Amino acid sequence: MLTKHKTIKREYEKLFKSGVHSYKKEDYKASYNCFSSIANSCSKFKYDAKFYLAKQYENGLGISKNSNYQKAFEFYLDIYYDKPQNIKGIELLLAECVKKRLGDFKDDKKAFEFYLDLYSNVPECKSFARDNLIKCYNLGIGVSKDEEKFTYLKMKL
16 A cells, blocks of 8 residues: 555656656646646645746736636635645735736635735735735724724824
8 A cells, every 4th residue: 555655756747857857848738737736635745736837827928829827826725725835925916916817716715814914924025915914904804893902003004
């Protein structure tokens, strides 16, 4: 059984390396197929595969002639929520997607939690997060309206 497990791990590793190789050679259909096979697995490469898939969707590489920003955003969100140690800066990518209106949270509570996390933990995004938290507290988006927190954040401008 252990040998079978090691063989599967090696197969995912080979598949991932093949995907990266194809991506670098701009054979995006091949890389898409490799990364798609890995993305829903339990492989240690699944987050890296999701990251590459997000990039392909974001830039319309090998999927279609048009970009699919929402699909890219959803892959970034998957990575963000699972917080793998090997992928850094995913918060910044998500913030950029939101700023440019390239992706949208389907759940207001999750959007609020994301902005709160950015505000507390990502200094580069603090003002962006604060502006969104002000809107959330003022309008009750993803959280109950809170005049006190709204005013507090507004005064920090």
